[in-house]
Amino acid sequence: MTKKTFNIVTDFIEDASFINWVKKEKLSDESFWEYWLENNPDKKEIVEEAKDIVLGIQFNKTVVSEGKIDFEWNKFKTTIEQKQAKPVQQKVKSKINYKWVGIAASLLLLVSIALFKFSTTDTITHKTGYGEILDLKLKDGSLVKLNANSSLSYKKDNSRKIWLTGEAYFQVDKKQNTNAKFWVITNDLEVEVYGTIFNVNSKQEKTQVYLEEGSIWLALKNGDSKKMLPGNFISYSSKQNKILAEKKNAIAEEQTSWKNGTLTFNNLSLEDALKKVTETYGYKVVFKDDESKHSLITGTVPTTNIDICLQAIKKSVNVEITKENSKLVVTRK
Numbered sequence: 312m313t314k315k316t317f318n319i320v321t322d323f324i325e326d327a328s329f330i331n332w333v334k335k336e337k338l339s340d341e342s343f344w345e346y347w348l349e350n351n352p353d354k355k356e357i358v359e360e361a362k363d364i365v366l367g368i369q370f371n372k373t374v375v376s377e378g379k380i381d382f383e384w385n386k387f388k389t390t391i392e393q394k395q396a397k398p399v400q401q402k403v404k405s406k407i408n409y410k411w412v413g414i415a416a417s418l419l420l421l422v423s424i425a426l427f428k429f430s431t432t433d434t435i436t437h438k439t440g441y442g443e444i445l446d447l448k449l450k451d452g453s454l455v456k457l458n459a460n461s462s463l464s465y466k467k468d469n470s471r472k473i474w475l476t477g478e479a480y481f482q483v484d485k486k487q488n489t490n491a492k493f494w495v496i497t498n499d500l501e502v503e504v505y506g507t508i509f510n511v512n513s514k515q516e517k518t519q520v521y522l523e524e525g526s527i528w529l530a531l532k533n534g535d536s537k538k539m540l541p542g543n544f545i546s547y548s549s550k551q552n553k554i555l556a557e558k559k560n561a562i563a564e565e566q567t568s569w570k571n572g573t574l575t576f577n578n579l580s581l582e583d584a585l586k587k588v589t590e591t592y593g594y595k596v597v598f599k600d601d602e603s604k605h606s607l608i609t610g611t612v613p614t615t616n617i618d619i620c621l622q623a624i625k626k627s628v629n630v631e632i633t634k635e636n637s638k639l640v641v642t643r644k
Contacts, residue, residue: 317347317354323361333365336438436464439477441593442617444570452484453493456570458512459591472496478512478590480570483525499549501530509539510567514590517548517555521566564611572615581606581628585639588624592617594634599642603630 323329332340445457449470461477471493483493485506495502499518507525522539529537532549544561564575582604585596612623633640
């Protein structure tokens with residue numbers, strides 16, 4: 312992070328790293344701001360004020376109400392008109408102009424704060440970058456592990472309705488008293504549950520759902536619905552308007568091992584295996600020959616380090632994989 316001085320509220324609320332830290336959208340910023348606060352204890356109060364502004368909970372309604380803004384604006388205009396009506400010496404006018412420019416700036420700040428308050432979203436979003444996994448505990452007690460290059464959003468007042476892009480592993484807390492439902496929504500379908508454990512992957516223009524424990528209903532975008540039991544796996548694409556794959560007894564490790572920092576392959580083509588790697592790290596795969604694409608791989612490889620991951624794959628299928636900027640180039644040995 313570039314060196315920057317933080318002295319006033321605007322220094323903080325205009326800083327992308329600070330906003331990420333407040334909204335818990337990027338873990339890489341967390342250590343920086345914890346260290347910064349430890350070394351700048353005198354800035355704690357202004358940091359809290361800036362956090363409140365970012366989260367949109369700082370302002371008293373009487374301060375930012377439309378009536379208050381209108382009142383201050385009309386009062387400002389009246390004062391300006393009165394001053395303009397009085398002939399004054401140029402020197403005095405200059406001083407008055409500076410004074411009223413300052414008042415105008417203050418009023419503009421008041422209006423800006425009001426608009427900021429009114430436009431503040433009530434949606435909470437968590438995002439991960441490539442190679443990053445995020446553990447979350449929702450307000451209702453449910454646990455979520457968000458995979459790399461994914462995002463998850465929900466309303467502040469309802470953490471049991473989730474919009475997901477990417478992949479996440481859910482352990483939903485069952486509400487015995489209210490029997491409240493829990494939804495996960497992707498571009499392809501909606502998952503409806505009460506309390507259960509399941510994995511959802513909405514990458515590559517399709518959504519894959521694996522149920523580990525409990526039972527769930529899927530509402531597909533084409534209007535069909537599916538009930539799933541433990542061990543069931545479904546892959547559906549709204550773009551193709553069809554179920555791409557369906558299994559009754561899928562292997563759990565193949566679907567959820569990513570949450571433990573590994574990828575498990577069971578007689579999977581190298582092309583499909585590397586697609587899973589690129590989901591985590593964002594590389595584009597280039598095959599120098601078609602034969603390598605169809606090489607089969609079985610086993611488990613670590614995902615916490617891309618180099619170790621590639622070394623394991625190379626040994627398993629006897630290929631050479633070279634990193635070239637943002638590409639993984641595959642050739643047969």
